[in-house]
Amino acid sequence: MVLKKTVKLLFTGDSITDCGRNNPAYQPLGNGYVYFAAYALMAKYPDLEIQIINTGISGNTSTQLLNRWKTDCTDYKADIITILIGINDLWRRYEKDKVSEAVYPEQFEANYRQMIQMVLNSCKSDIIIIEPFMFCNDKNNDMFKELKHYQKICAKLATEYNITLLNLQSEIDSLSACVSSEKWSADMVHPNLWAHCWISQRWNDTVFGKIKKYIIKG
Numbered sequence: 001m002v003l004k005k006t007v008k009l010l011f012t013g014d015s016i017t018d019c020g021r022n023n024p025a026y027q028p029l030g031n032g033y034v035y036f037a038a039y040a041l042m043a044k045y046p047d048l049e050i051q052i053i054n055t056g057i058s059g060n061t062s063t064q065l066l067n068r069w070k071t072d073c074t075d076y077k078a079d080i081i082t083i084l085i086g087i088n089d090l091w092r093r094y095e096k097d098k099v100s101e102a103v104y105p106e107q108f109e110a111n112y113r114q115m116i117q118m119v120l121n122s123c124k125s126d127i128i129i130i131e132p133f134m135f136c137n138d139k140n141n142d143m144f145k146e147l148k149h150y151q152k153i154c155a156k157l158a159t160e161y162n163i164t165l166l167n168l169q170s171e172i173d174s175l176s177a178c179v180s181s182e183k184w185s186a187d188m189v190h191p192n193l194w195a196h197c198w199i200s201q202r203w204n205d206t207v208f209g210k211i212k213k214y215i216i217k218g
Contacts (some may be wrong), residue, residue, distance in 0.1 A: 006049040007211065009038070010078035010125075012065065013085045015190065017056025029054050032191070036200035037207075044208060053078065061088045061103045062111040069115050077123040080207065083115070086132030086150045087189055094143055105149040112153065116161055128206065129154050130166040135184030135195070137176050144188075166206055168199065 011017050011034045019032030029035045029052060038052040055072040057064070062085045065072075073081060089103035103111065119125050131154040136144040151169060158165035172184070181188050184195045191199060 005047075006051065007045075007080075008051045008053070008076065008078045009041075009080045009082070010053040010055065010073060010076050011037075011082045011084075012055045012073055013083060013130075014056060014060045014065075014088050015058035016087075016196075017054060017084050018058045019056070019196070021054045021056065030056070031193070032196040033199040033203065036197045037203045040200060040204050041207065041211070044204075045211065056084075059088060060085065061092065061101060062086060062108050062115075063089075063101075063103050066111045066115055069118055073115070074118055074122045074125075078125050080126045080128060080210070081119060082128040082130060082203070084130040084132070085112075086154070087134070087147075090132070090143060090146055090150060091189070093146075105153060108150055109153045109157070112157055116157060116163070120161075126164070126210065127161075128164045128166060128203075129158050130199075130203070131155070131169060133169045133172060134188050135172060135181045135191070136188050137181045141188075164206060164210070166202060168202060171202065 016032060017030070017034055019030030019034065020026040021028055021030035021034075023030075026035075029038055034052070034054050034056070038050070042050050053076055057068075065085050086108060089108050092098045092102035116127060119127060131151045132147060133151075134141075134144050134147055138144065155165055155167070157163065183192070185191055
C-alpha cells in the first residue's frame with residue numbers, strides 16, 4: 001500500500017467559476033465557490049499536497065470552453081476536473097447584441113460530449129459535472145423553463161459516461177419557499193457570496209468521499 005501525497009484538482013467554466021481569479025486581490029482561485037471548496041478540502045486533509053487550478057473564464061459558453069479545452073483542462077492532467085458551464089449558452093438567446101453566440105441544446109450536448117471524450121482519451125481524470133442553475137422563484141420564467149433542457153443533457157451524459165453529477169437545481173428549488181431568489185443572487189444567475197459558500201459545501205459533500213481513492217494507491 002502506497003500513500004499518495006499529492007492531489008491535483010481543476011475547476012473550469014464561466015464567471016461563476018472564474019469569480020475574479022485574475023484580480024490581484026483574489027488570485028489564483030477567485031473569491032467564489034472554488035475558493036471555499038479548495039480551502040475546506042485542504043482543512044480536511046492538511047497532510048496532503050493539494051493543488052487547485054481554476055481556469056474559469058467569465059462569459060464563456062460551452063463552445064468557447066471547448067475551444068480552449070486542451071490547454072486549459074486536459075493538459076493539466078488533474079485527478080478531478082469539475083465543470084460548470086451552460087448558463088451563458090442559454091442566456092445569449094435573451095441578449096439581443098449577443099444572440100449569435102447562443103448555444104442551443106443540441107450543440108451544447110455535442111460540445112459537452114466532445115470535452116468528456118477528450119478527457120477519457122487523454123488524461124483520464126475523474127469528472128464532476130455541476131449542472132447549470134438559476135435562482136428563480138418564478139417557475140413560469142421563460143429562461144428558467146428552457147434551462148431544463150440543458151440540465152437534462154447534463155444528467156444524460158453523467159449517466160451515459162458514469163460521471164458524478166452535482167444537481168444543485170433540485171436543492172435550490174426545495175429551498176425556494178423560504179429563500180427568495182434575491183437572497184441567492186442579484187440577477188438569478190450569479191450567486192451572492194454566501195451562495196457560493198453553499199455551492200462549495202455541496203461540492204465538498206460529493207468529493208470528500210471520492211478523494212480517498214487518490215490518497216491510497218496499491
